Amino acid sequence: MITIRSVRAIVTAPGAINLVVVKVETSEPDLYGLGCATFTQRYAAVKAAVEEHLAPLLVGRDVGRIEELQQLMMVHGYWRNGPVLNNAISGVDQALWDIKGKVAAMPLYDLLGGKMREAAAVYRHADGPSLTAVEDRVRAFIDDGVRHVRVQFGGYGGVACEGVVPVGALPGSYYHPRRYTRDALRALEHIRTTVGDDIELLHDVHERLRPAEAVEFAKEVEPLRLYFLEDLLAPEDIDWFENVRSVCATPLAMGELFCHPREWIPLIANRRIDFIRMHISMIGGLTPARKVAACAEQFGVRTAWHGPGDVSPVGHAINVHLDLVSPNFGIQEWSGFAPEISDVFSGLPEVRRGYVYVSDTPGHGVDIDEAAAASYPPIPRVDTWTQARLPDGSISRP
Structure with missing residues (x-):
């Protein structure tokens, strides 16, 4: 029996984004696994959860019993399904899958049942301060072979x-909901008119609207035939998806902030969304994500896993391995890698002509140079973009 010898969290910030990767070392020399545990805004809390709470629980246990260890980690602290603990659990869970693939001498996609496709189609992000800048960005992606582009205007x-x-208003990231929806609609109309119908367009509301405003906006974009409208509502407002469904056919993607199964199960089971798109480490790792994908398949809901810059290369690889084997795969978000990432990580997924490919080496294929990671220490900061405010200074959901 191969057992867990140590569990550590590696925090590094190549590209100025704080990433958390868990390393699980085993009783076998040189056999270890890596997992993504990146909750970039609370990286120190995740590191503490991994090393102070999960490591003592796990050392000496059988590395092959992934499902049992997932269940144990989730319930051992009694309180569960929160973002800090879920990310810590994810780091261990993904590392155990990496180890299992290495022991079996199989890439993760084979361990999960084998490829249904050779690569995963991606969508890229096009933003800018003007309509011309946004259009230029979209056309550049099209020239690179990308066929799905998320269009934003001004962030x-x-x-x-x-x-x-108001005078004396506190600092923050101010926005005007009505101005935002007018400008977003204008940008989407401009791109659809100038670029045409052969490109799939997406848009991310990022939960910036009140429910009634969100329903109205979903109706307004319906004629533009989006591939999907992303994160239209906050998790606290998901019952409003029934209202959206009743008035328009705009495809809906949801899940970036989800942590708890009771957030996504009703939306899937009642077919109120078309794509499910959680941050896989935020729900506890590959083990629960496989179950979400299988559940969604039964209800005709496709996957579109969260893939921003604050997912480590390990997490991106996990996303793609799952994409390759899921019958109900839809699209994969892709934000690209900063040049410094390759100083720290090897075996990175690669995008070519609108598709992302993963390594065929055993496990998920990504490795880390710990010495290089240490040369990019975490960056303590107080984020401003999550201090979203309405024009009168009121705090809003970011």
Whole structure:
């Protein structure tokens, strides 16, 4: 029996984004696994959860009993399904799958049942301060072979509106919901008109609208035939998806902030969304993500896993391995890698002509140079973009 010898969290910030990778070392010399545990805004809390709580629980246990260890880690602290603990569990869970693939001498996609496709189609992000800048970005992606592009205009919530705030208003990331929806609609119409119908367009609301505003916006974009409208509502407002469904056929993708099964199960079972798109480490790793994908398949809901810059290369590889084997795969978000990432990680997934490919080496295929990782220490910061505010200064959901 191969057992767990140590569990450590490696925190590194190549590209100025704090990433958390868990390394599980085993009783076999040189046999270890890596898993993504990146909750970039609370990286120190995840590291503490891994090393102070999970490591003492896991050392000496059988590395092959992934499902049992997933269940044990989830319930051992009694309180469960929160983002810090779920990310810590994910790091271990993904590392155990990596080890299992290495022991079996199989790439993860083979261990999960084998490929249904050779690569996963991706969508890229096109944003800019003007319609011309956004169009130029979209056309550049098209030239690279990308066929799905997410169109934004001025960032999440649109162009900042600091000029209309009250005297003495506190600092934050100010936005105007009505201005945002007008500008977003204008940008999408412009791209559809100038670029045409052969490109699939997406848009991310990022939960910046009140429910009634969200319903109205979903109706307004319906004629533009989006591939999907992303994160239209906050998790606290998911019952409103029934209202959206009742008034328009705009395809809906949801799940970036989900942590708890009770958030996604009703949306899938009642067919209120078309794509499920959680941050896999935020729900506890590959083990629960496989179950989500299988559940969604039964209800005609496709996958579109969260793939921003604050997912480590390990997490991106996990996304793609699952994409390759899932019958109900839809699309994979892809934000690209900063040049510094390759200083720290090897075996990176690669994008070519609109598709992302993973390594065929055993496990998930990504490795880390710990010495190089240490040369990019975590960056303590107080984020401003998550201090979203409405024009009167009220705190809003980011």
